Amino acid sequence: MPAFKPAYLIHGDDHGRIAERRARLRSLAEAASGANGVEVFEDQTPDTVALALSSLTFAIGRRFIVVDGVERWKEKELDPLEQALAAIAPDTTVAFFAREEVRFKAPERLHKAVAKAGGDIAAETMIKPWQLPRWAVGQARELGLTLDQDAAVALVAHVGERQQRLLRELEKLALSLGQGARVGIDEVEQLTAPSAERRVWSLADAIVAADGPAAVREYLALRAQGERVSGLTYTITQRVRLALSIAEQIEAGAPVAEVRKTLRMPSKAAERLIADARKAGVAALRRAVQELADLEHVSRGGVLAGTGEDSHMLLAITRIAG
DSSP states (O other): OOOOOSEEEEEESOHHHHHHHHHHHHHHHHHHHGGGOOEEEESOOHHHHHHHHHSOOOOSSOEEEEEEOGGGOOGGGOHHHHHHHHTOOTTEEEEEEEEOOSSOOOOHHHHHHHHHTTOEEEEOOOOOGGGHHHHHHHHHHHTTOEEOHHHHHHHHHHHOSOHHHHHHHHHHHHHHHOTTOEEOHHHHHHHSOOOOHHHHHHHHHHHHTTOHHHHHHHHHHHHHTTOOHHHHHHHHHHHHHHHHHHHHHHHTTOOHHHHHHTOOSOHHHHHHHHHHHHHHOHHHHHHHHHHHHHHHHHHTTOTTGGGOHHHHHHHHHHHHHO
8 A cells, every 4th residue: 555645736737647647646545545535625715625624534544635626726815725734634645636727827835835744746747749759759768669750750640749648659559569669650650549639529529519429439439549538537527617617607698709708719619619508508517517526436436436437438428418
């Protein structure tokens, strides 16, 4: 059983890698805590988390708290949380996750508070697109492959710019070709899958649009390419929450043109998402968010995990989009 620190802060703009780190830490935490489970706080205030850290619990064993969305916290809000971290119980571990963007970063005071509590801080940052071929060459070398520069460029063009996806494809190449193999453009084109990025968003959009058959097709194709349920669930949830926000704004009387301006996506994609969100409605999208939360619990080791993630995912798609 691993030794856990009092606190962790995992932050950066590599959202896929952060999702994987969160899934792994939660899996380890659930294995360690047993029946106690893991307390999850999403988009909560620092005050709420500080109160949870300070609350007494009669559970036996280590207590784990996972906190998402801390990239939106403000420096001035952190006084109670700093105090709670300074006095964190010895049998408690709290993990903060910040999926950062240009405007949203984990507060510097949170960095300092986690470090002062004896915790670990890890940054997961995206490599610049023009650096990816060189990075892929290095990763291939660690896997026992010789990937030439032209093949590395072809791999990025073929698979996409997501590091975790590139690494999965390199691992598949290592398994297929064996230690010491040289990988050229031909091997890349024959043995690696096309970029899954577009299909992931197609899956999410099909779910928002309640197009069950399309959603099932996209999901099965992505799983056949080796995509992980945890990563797919994260992307789908983000899209459904965005659709819910759109539906809530429109229901509250916001002009569609103003809502469209807030969406960072091509205009046609924004128009389609707005139309789908309006058609689905607030109530249905709220149920979808809850369904996805239940699915995440199952996929992270909940009480039904033994019957298979794929079965639960397909059932969830049917309930949401069927």
